[in-house]
Amino acid sequence: MSATRYDVIGIGNAIVDVLSHSDEEFLQRQKMPKGSMSLIDEKRAEAIYNAMGPVVEVSGGSAANTIAGVAMLGGTAAFVGKVKNDELGHTFARDIRASSVAYSTPMAESGPSTARCYILVTPDGQRTMNTYLGAAQDLTVDDISVDEIRSAKVLYLEGYLWDPKRAKEAFVKAAGVAHDNGRTVALTLSDAFCVDRYRKEFLGLIRNKTVDLLFANETELKSLYETGDFDAAVEALRQDVSIAVVTRSEDGAMVVTRDMTETVPAFPVERVVDSTGAGDLFAAGFLYGFAKGLPHVDSLRLGALCAAEVISHMGARPERNLRDLANENGLL
């Protein structure tokens, strides 16, 4: 096993989020399934943007949020994802580098513009996402640097990568390189609808041991095993993957391995302002702890703390210094 340069390297869709508060009626009028992530084309993107309220723009992207979180906790981290050489592309690139994340994926010089996600946040703090994938669709196997992948302890992949046409080849190549070098491959299931689109492929990746560490929330897990019975889904998962981290919103989170289950409660929050990024930042906390060799239960606690920070404000990138926050709470 060669020397490591990074604790975690992530591959995902490089997206800038455009967030706005909205009421339930807006979602109904726009026929948006509440809480879901829908893929949209450029025309629909423009229609949504024109209809939504005043916005806040913040860099996003599921794996990118996670990687930014790992770096903010003090981990070494890198990200791979495609933007175009346009204004939003530069915003994304600048922001992730400003979070101390190594980022060197070449920008697309032609083709669709940088990906945006239009996010409607309802008064209950739930977020409903509409993603225009744009340039993120053009991530290919050529964007994967063997050298970079093998120098990271953990390779982290988002399920959403199954949406762009050719990103899954990049995904599989990267996983191969990681395993050839004795690294851990982690996957997040991303979204219950995403699981619904690619259930067979995700189960295949888990069962053929392409994935060592799986992140899922309760809904995604039930969708994966097509059951309404949470405990049954957990037992199925236990047989299929080495380590699974399952998040249950206000009911806390658990780590599941072949022979044990450990749980932690949710970290208390004053008010859930915007749940965007809750899963992403939970993963950040856990991955940081995992890469540093902390006991699983401590990694879970870090995850719960990071998730609590990100749901207490708009946007999926942390606003408070996560390392200071972890110190204050005696977790680091």
Added chain:
Amino acid sequence: MSATRYDVIGIGNAIVDVLSHSDEEFLQRQKMPKGSMSLIDEKRAEAIYNAMGPVVEVSGGSAANTIAGVAMLGGTAAFVGKVKNDELGHTFARDIRASSVAYSTPMAESGPSTARCYILVTPDGQRTMNTYLGAAQDLTVDDISVDEIRSAKVLYLEGYLWDPKRAKEAFVKAAGVAHDNGRTVALTLSDAFCVDRYRKEFLGLIRNKTVDLLFANETELKSLYETGDFDAAVEALRQDVSIAVVTRSEDGAMVVTRDMTETVPAFPVERVVDSTGAGDLFAAGFLYGFAKGLPHVDSLRLGALCAAEVISHMGARPERNLRDLANENGLL
């Protein structure tokens, strides 16, 4: 007095804010006087942007924030300010219209790009601002619609308008139109450094009765009268202007007229995340109440509530529905 179409019309610099958390050392390295607003050129803007951390982009501009707040409280409102026909210009225009504010200032087709304000937020919640005025400098007397000004109960002007070369002519024209139609003219002093730049002119505007209603915070007021004695400044102010609203951060706020002073405490907040927009939103609450004919002390309370909302998150545009918030707190 003709019929009114708007409760408040505001004229100000049309700016998009680019906010980031920073530590005190960053301000020292960048030689930024903490808590101030500095005017910068495009080269310096780029240098700051490249040096600062991950950002959040939100529409801003002092008077624009106030006007958006008035509309969010349920008032009818209009805004006048100059952007360029570029990406940020469209963002600004879309956002203010999405807040139900009438906005019809023609976009500049050439010249400098839309104004940006680079805001560094320190862990104490203080903000330090660096403004590239860009297209906002090109607001002229031709952008003032007599018809629009005379149809608003209150004309609200920001002191920062003294910075662009020709905006003060627009300011004076608008004030004349307002008074010819029996309207109230309000001015915010904007910033202690701004007062320092234009003290004589601001005192002139107040003393020659161009301004009926003045907004100032404690520091601006002391700067205006060049005194360290707050009570002396208040007494001077009482002689100079019909109505003055003075804000004192956590020490609350007061309304001062020739023969009375009324005070309210600050509205309690869990944690000051970012003080950007505190004064702007205080003005929004007061102006809404004033336009609706509420007792001054109730208008002050509305101001304190709106200020509390905006300092509890990043950015100077409210995230919660201000009208709902006012209802919940029994203020509307």
